[in-house]
Amino acid sequence: xxxxxxxxxxxxxxxxxxxxxxxxxxxxxxxxxxxxxxxxxxxxxxxxxxxxxxxxxxxxxxxxxxxxxxxxxxxxxxxxxxxxxxxxxxxxxxxxxxxxxxxxxxxxxxxxxxxxxxxxxxxxxxxxxxxx
Amino acid sequence: xxxxxxxxxxxxxxxxxxxxxxxxxxxxxxxxxxxxxxxxxxxxxxxxxxxxxxxxxxxxxxxxxxxxxxxxxxxxxxxxxxxxxxxxxxxxxxxxxxxxxxxxxxxxxxxxxxxxxxxxxxxxxxxxxxxx
DNA sequence: ATAGTAGTTTATAATGATTCTAAAAAACTG
DNA sequence: CAGTTTTTTAGAATCATTATAAACTACTAT
Ligand SMILES: [Mn+2]
Ligand SMILES: [Mn+2]
Ligand SMILES: [Zn+2]
Ligand SMILES: [Zn+2]
Numbered sequence: 001x002x003x004x005x006x007x008x009x010x011x012x013x014x015x016x017x018x019x020x021x022x023x024x025x026x027x028x029x030x031x032x033x034x035x036x037x038x039x040x041x042x043x044x045x046x047x048x049x050x051x052x053x054x055x056x057x058x059x060x061x062x063x064x065x066x067x068x069x070x071x072x073x074x075x076x077x078x079x080x081x082x083x084x085x086x087x088x089x090x091x092x093x094x095x096x097x098x099x100x101x102x103x104x105x106x107x108x109x110x111x112x113x114x115x116x117x118x119x120x121x122x123x124x125x126x127x128x129x130x131x132x
Numbered sequence: 133x134x135x136x137x138x139x140x141x142x143x144x145x146x147x148x149x150x151x152x153x154x155x156x157x158x159x160x161x162x163x164x165x166x167x168x169x170x171x172x173x174x175x176x177x178x179x180x181x182x183x184x185x186x187x188x189x190x191x192x193x194x195x196x197x198x199x200x201x202x203x204x205x206x207x208x209x210x211x212x213x214x215x216x217x218x219x220x221x222x223x224x225x226x227x228x229x230x231x232x233x234x235x236x237x238x239x240x241x242x243x244x245x246x247x248x249x250x251x252x253x254x255x256x257x258x259x260x261x262x263x264x
Numbered sequence: 265a266t267a268g269t270a271g272t273t274t275a276t277a278a279t280g281a282t283t284c285t286a287a288a289a290a291a292c293t294g
Numbered sequence: 295c296a297g298t299t300t301t302t303t304a305g306a307a308t309c310a311t312t313a314t315a316a317a318c319t320a321c322t323a324t
Contacts, residue, residue, distance in 0.1 A: 013291055054284090057281095
């Protein structure tokens with residue numbers, strides 16, 4: 001299993017559940033966006049078994065802390081996560097409630113001129129809301 | 133009262149509660165960011181009386197729909213609103229959990245090149261996360 | 265003004281995403 | 295294997311937000 005090392009190197013024991021979550025999240029060409037509940041559904045189908053919500057929350061937050069997932073800043077009833085952890089931006093289709101990646105070349109470089117004393121910039125994210 | 137007209141023009145009856153909320157939100161030189169609970173506190177102090185949470189939620193959402201308030205896309209436990217409804221961007225201080233306005237001149241123009249069929253761009257917002 | 269009606273406020277309940285708890289299970293270490 | 299630590303899990307708790315429905319208020323038409 002290719003995720004055992006990854007988990008061990010992160011100080012996380014490679015449990016059956018975590019490996020399964022890795023498969024669903026990372027064993028794919030395309031990156032994608034998901035909510036915890038969508039992840040739960042996906043695992044039910046794709047792996048044909050169930051992982052408790054508590055574990056899904058725990059694992060997703062652990063992966064986020066390790067930098068394997070990103071949380072997308074958006075006001076929705078559910079939190080969205082992104083398996084694409086590179087710096088990139090998003091469309092948010094308000095009607096469909098769906099996120100779409102924007103390549104950096106679709107937005108161009110953003111140069112923040114203002115500085116706040118004693119603070120470092122951690123991320124710069126653009127959210128483009130779409131309506132019909 | 134200068135807000136009676138504004139409310140009537142928006143199809144909202146100028147009630148005591150709404151006028152009070154208008155005073156707190158709009159009768160000031162500086163725009164600001166707030167959560168519903170901060171607004172509740174502010175009204176308790178500034179007006180020395182209480183407006184029910186239900187009314188605060190209703191009114192804030194009504195004002196948002198009319199374009200007098202903006203919701204700020206951010207993942208926080210509480211929803212942030214902004215009395216500055218012009219197009220502008222934000223710093224978010226992760227430690228202090230505080231929002232700071234960025235002028236457009238601090239960010240520069242953002243030109244979204246990608247188009248989605250049948251969708252219009254409603255807003256373009258930059259969120260800059262700050263850490264120590 | 266008065267009566268009628270449509271809109272508003274409010275306390276309170278319901279909802280639902282997320283977090284907490286604590287006991288059982290699994291992974292590791294020697 | 296025995297001992298220890300970490301993880302999983304069901305279920306409870308939390309808490310922001312929304313729904314409910316009864317009392318109240320603002321407006322409209324007589
Ligand atoms: Mn979270
Ligand atoms: Mn809201
Ligand atoms: Zn993305
Ligand atoms: Zn602002």
